[in-house]
Amino acid sequence: MSIALAVERGADCTGTHVGAVVVLGNRIISTGYNGTPEGFENCQDGGCVRCADSKLFKTGMANEMSDSHHVPGAGLDRCVCVHAEQNAFITAARFGISLDGAITRHGARASAVSKRPSR
Numbered sequence: 001m002s003i004a005l006a007v008e009r010g011a012d013c014t015g016t017h018v019g020a021v022v023v024l025g026n027r028i029i030s031t032g033y034n035g036t037p038e039g040f041e042n043c044q045d046g047g048c049v050r051c052a053d054s055k056l057f058k059t060g061m062a063n064e065m066s067d068s069h070h071v072p073g074a075g076l077d078r079c080v081c082v083h084a085e086q087n088a089f090i091t092a093a094r095f096g097i098s099l100d101g102a103i104t105r106h107g108a109r110a111s112a113v114s115k116r117p118s119r
């Protein structure tokens, strides 16, 4: 979905950039991209210590990492970055938008946000 790819351009994480849109019927009711939470310094600017360490490792500057044992793909408990879908859900909640029956889309994937049990 090209709109998810457009949203992805807002991602500020130093890792993979992801954009997500939440769709209900044919309407987009929320969007989100991955990066540090609101109120934090952007990931690209050092807002996440773990992502900064991964970037340093990948660019051959491991000697400057805050955790000398860090390797990319590990230490996820130190990452403060929020997933694209999480940001889309948080935005919907902030504005009181129900996600009942909605699906998320990013790239070619789609998944249900919530599904009521059938009676």
Ligand SMILES: [Zn+2]
Pocket (backbone or CB within 6 Å): 012, 013, 014, 015, 035, 036, 043, 048, 051, 081
């Ligand atoms: Zn990040």
Ligand SMILES: [Zn+2]
Pocket (backbone or CB within 6 Å): 043, 048, 049, 050, 051, 052, 078, 079, 080, 081
């Ligand atoms: Zn991070």
